[in-house]
Amino acid sequence: MPTFMEVDADTVSRLANDLNQVGIALIENYLCHEQLRMARSDIEKEAHLREKRSFAIRGAPDIPGTLFERLAGSGEFQRLLLSVYSLGTGRVPSPSEKIxxxxxxxxxxxxxxxxxxxxxxxxxxxxxxxxxIPEHSTESGRFVLLPNIRELRCSALLNLLEKAVIQNRISQWLVTRAIAFGLLRPIKVALVPGNLYFFWGYRSLHANEPCNSQALRSTVLFHFDNPHRCSNIARWLMPKGR
Ligand SMILES: O=C(O)CCC(=O)C(=O)O
Ligand SMILES: [Fe+2]
Known part of the structure; x- marks a missing residue:
């Protein structure tokens, strides 16, 4: 299998800058053609098993042997993630922190x-x-992001309460309507398979737009650094990634 892309210091500094200034950063064609083909075949196998049902597989040990497991374990990807994180936050992550x-x-x-x-x-x-990502469809499931709208919270309980207020069906419906009426103006990204997108997930409210139910929309998320890792509440939230 081709090795993963090694990213230079100028690119890392552009990514960190875009994360903080724009709210989203991008490496185009991060996966080569062959890697994207392998990723697609891994996902097709899983999607086929769960005929026409949406699903999420969480945690690297659940997906052994896939391209994603190799990517998350590769030196190239880990160096990229750590350098973008460190430059973007100005902090060194805890050595025990895992992807x-x-x-x-x-x-x-x-x-x-x-x-x-x-x-x-x-x-x-x-x-x-x-x-x-569904093609030739008006419903491609764009990624929608209100970037960097809150800071890291010092208390895990405060974070949990805030999430309870926003992450329920009524609030989610209100946010969707506010966007439709132009009261909120998020970034909307037409995702391109094989590109790599970075954002501050804890600080940014985000979701995907509806997508064509006849097509498959599949994304792989790599989550890094739980600010409340020492709290029991945070350990309970973490497996969900959200
Ligand atoms: O699939 C997407 O576009 C975003 C998913 C996401 O934000 C998540 O699973 O935490
Ligand atoms: Fe998310």
Whole structure:
């Protein structure tokens, strides 16, 4: 298999700058053609097993042997993640901090219920790798982001309360309507498979737009650095990544 992209210092500094100034940063064509083909075949196997149902697979040990497990374990990816994190936050991460991988697939009728589910992630940095995005459709499931709208909270309980207020169906519906009426103006990204997107997941309210239920929309999320790692509440939230 081709080795993963080694990213130079200038690119890292552009990514950190975009994360803080724009709210989202991007490496185009991060996966080469062959790697994207392998990623797609890994996902197709899982999607086929769960015919026309949306699902998420959480945690690297659940997906052994896949391209994502190799990517998360590779020196190239870990160096990239750590250098973007350190430059972007000005902090050195705890050595015990691990990458949490989530493979997310939307397909079939229940994909609508998984869309516009606005939330904050449990971790500071989120890296998003699109693998399948519906093409030739008005409903491609764009990624929607209100970037960097809150700071890290010093209390895990405060974070939990804030998430309870925002991450429920009523608030999510209100946010969706506020966007539709132009009261909130998020960044909307038409994701491109094989590109790599970075955002501050803990600080940014985000979701995907509805997508064509006949097509497969699949993204892989790499979550890094839980600010409340020492709290029991945070340990309970972490497996969900959100
Ligand atoms: O699939 C996407 O576009 C975003 C998913 C996400 O934010 C998450 O699973 O935490
Ligand atoms: Fe998220």
């Amino acid at each position: 949490h991988t989530v493979v997310r697939c939307l397909q079939g009728r229940d994909s609508a219920g998984e869309s516009n589910r606005f939330h904050y992630d449990a971790t500071t940095l989120t890296i998003l790798l699109p693998v399948f």
